[in-house]
Structures are given as structure tokens and as C-alpha cells.
Amino acid sequence: MLLYEHPLSSYAQKVKIALREKGVPFTAELPLTFGTGRQDGAFAAANPRTEVPVLIDDDVTLFESTVILEYVEERWPEPPLLPRSPAARAFARLTEEVCDTQYEAVNWGFGEILWFRRATGALADRLRARAAAQTRVLQDWLAGRLGEAEWFGGARFGWADAAVAPMLNRSVHYGLGPPEGSPLARWHARVRERPSVAETFREFDGAAARMAQAADLYTTGGRRREYRDHRLEWMIKSGGVEVVLAGLRDRTIRFPWPEGEPG
Template sequence: MPLVLLDHPLSSYAQKVKIALREKGVSFETRMPEGFGSGRIDNDFGAANPRTEVPVLLPERGEAIFDSTVILEYIEETWPAPALLPPAPAARARARIIEELCDSQYEAVNWGFGELLWFRRAEGELAERLDAAARRDTRRIQAWLTAQLGAAAWFGGEHFGWADAAVAPMLNRSIHYGLGPDADSPLALWHARLIARPSVQQTFAEFDAAAVAMARMADYYRTDGRRREYRDHRLEWMIRSGGLSVVAAGIEEHTIRFSWPGQS
């Protein structure tokens, strides 16, 4: 049985893992899990990951591995070359810090903007307030990332690495949303270098195709057919940005869910 990645092409976490696997030349196949977005755990997906979140890596031997950071660690230990983490402990810690901020703060802002753009969770004044918050927070995060990049070609210095794989899907989604950095800025030039890499080209092409499909399916997510997961950092962003009524409406209409073990 080949290496399998339970995946959704729009997941920034899954994109990060796919970029890492492709950088290392690891052969794998992707599969959309049964019941994705429903919150159901009484199936193979729930058995592999009780949180029913992608990505999940299914090795040829052994148990399923979930959580994108844990998967990255497994990939780095199983296929050490080319290395994505730098050799020095301080540099490795810095790469993990960049990843952590992207996985929490940056993902939450992108996700919240997607709730407006794709799923129309708010209208009128509330939509304007949430839109402004997403734009403000995106600028702040991109300014921090620009400082982390400095004058280097990559976040790890001379070579593409762990932090680049983590930033890649987050910044690319901002650009897709029209919230990218200024042209010719260090971050925009980094993105230009990034999309020249075959591992990234293939991953982003999958994202682009799925984004078109998601735009067509947005109304389905406004029913109880699939429910968007309001994980901790996403819920925090929505509430502190003024969207408490969005959460209340989602609970009432049964169009949102929360993480295991407290499924809504």
C-alpha cells in the first residue's frame, strides 16, 4: 500500500505537508476522507483522527499520524535528506516559531476572511467590521514575517526549509484573497521565488482548482450538509473581531461545529 495523505487541497495545513513531501521526493497519493466537514467520527476518518481534521498521514506500516506539525516531524525523521530544518538548535527553534505563528494567528485570519468571502457569514456593517479586522491583522502578520525574512532569500537563510513550507500556503491564500504584500516588497519577492519550485507549483495548482469548486459549493456549507469547524484560534479571532453574532447564528442554524470531543 503506498503512502496516503488524507487531504483537502484548500487546507493550509495539508498544503504544508504536501510541499514537504514533494521537496523530499517522497511518493504519495492523496485522498479526500469520507465524511469530511460533517464532524462524524463513526467512520475510518474518525478512527484515524478523532478531531476529523486534515491532514492525516497513513504510512505503509504503523498507525495513522495527524496534526501537521507532528507529520512534518515524522517526515523529517523518516526522510532526512534534503533537510528542511537547519542544523543549529536556535535556527531550528526559530523555524518552529514561524510555523507556530502561521498555524495559529495567520491561519485564523485567513480562515475568518474566507468565512466572509466564500460563506457570506456576515453582511452590512458587521461584514465591513470583520473585513477591516482581517485586513489589519494580515498587514501586521506580514510585517512580522518580513522582519523574520530580513535580507535572506529564504526564512532559513540560503536554503528553502521548514519555515518556508509553513509560510507558503498562508501567504499564498492572502494573495488569492487580494490581501498580498506590496509588489516588489521582500515578501512578494520571496513568493515569486517560492512559486518557481515544482513542489509548490503542484500544491498551489491543486489549491486553485479546489478554490473554484469551493466558490460553487459555498451555499452547501450554509446548510447542515457540511459544517465549518470553529477551532480555538479561529473562534478567538471571530469573537475578538466582533463576530460573536456569527458564532451564535452558526450554532442556531447548525452550520458550524467545534472540535472533538465536544462536537456540536
């Protein structure tokens, strides 16, 4: 089984955690054309959006991390990641949805400034401040859902934990983690000790350490950062419309398929 992925992708991390929790062996591969938007080759054939993750299991090819997670849960039901009751399942899926949209966009926007130097000076300060404030709001929301429980699903690690882990860990990497000693901070310390998560986070750390080199590709046009809907929304509503305009002018950003290249 092949998983097209990037170690920094929170979506790919979520899938890797699920596969490792279930003990499913897979080969992880970073596509050679990742970040280019090219529509030729095996990666684009598997996913015309040219986004990771993509799971190839014999004759089954899937993209979109939630769809992959659903497939993994049904294909390898033990140990289950989703709880039994409909209400608890909906709770887990809603937690994942907010992480995959609002939280991912804030993390991504902060990374645009930190790693890819999309803005400098006062604009960079303003965007970082907005990201930090929004991170606090999202972490407060997650803290309310966690409460005093050990895991987001209660007594057992599950679906919501796999979804939250990459998002919160990236905030911690950015220096925007939850207050020390808080239930959410204790959850992060606990989750990072699970073998499935620890291995995934080690891969993240290794890739993050190489970002200074990779960032140059995205600021010279060798690679183009994809401005998906929630990411574009974040940049505009946070006051970074000039970042978008500069990216269009310099052809250092792209939009999702079809016609992902700026005109």
C-alpha cells in the first residue's frame, strides 16, 4: 500500500496516525511533482488536485484525508477509532471538520510568514498577531470539548485525537501552544508519547528542520503554494490581500484544480 504524503501536511499526518494505530503497513512517498501543480505523472493521475495525502491500496485510489480515514476505519475496523454511539461519532467528526478547515488555515497562514516570508515588517507583524489570536480562540474551543477527559473521545484515543494532534503540535512548534499545565497541554504531552503519533511527529520535525532550504523553491516560483478556499479566506480576512496579489503577480501561488495555475 502506497501513501503519497508530505511529512509537514497535517492531513497526511492524520492518516499516518490512523494507519499506525491500526498496525497497517504502508510505504510513504513524497511525489516528485509535489507543489508544482503539474498534471502529468502518477501523482496527478491518482489525484488531479495534486494534493496529499493519496492512498493507493491495490486497485483502490483515494484522495481527501477524511475520505481516506473513513476507508481505513471500514477496511481495518480494529482497533476502532470512531466510537459506537451516533452522537459520539458526530462529536468526533465535527472536531475533525473544524481542525481541517479553520485550524489548518490559521496554521498555514502563520507558516506563510514564518517559513515562506510572504510578508515583512508591519504586515508580517499584523498577520502573525492575527494568527496567534485566532489560535487561542481555537484552542479554547478544543479545550472545552476535551474538558477533563484523557482523550477527545473520553477514555480511549480515537478519531478526534488523530485529527487534533497534527494541528495542535504545529502550534506548539510555532510557539503558540496552549498554556503550560492546562488540560490541553497535558493532552498534547500525552498524545505525543503514543507510538503512532511519536513516529509521525519525528517525521514532521525532520521535515521542519529542512524548511529553510525548501522555502526558497516557493519564493522563486520553483514550487507554488496552493491557496485552497479556507486558506485564501484566512489571508484575505486577516489583512493579507496584498500577499495574494503579489503571489499572483510573481506566480508563486496556485489555486486548486481545475485550472490551478493563475491566469
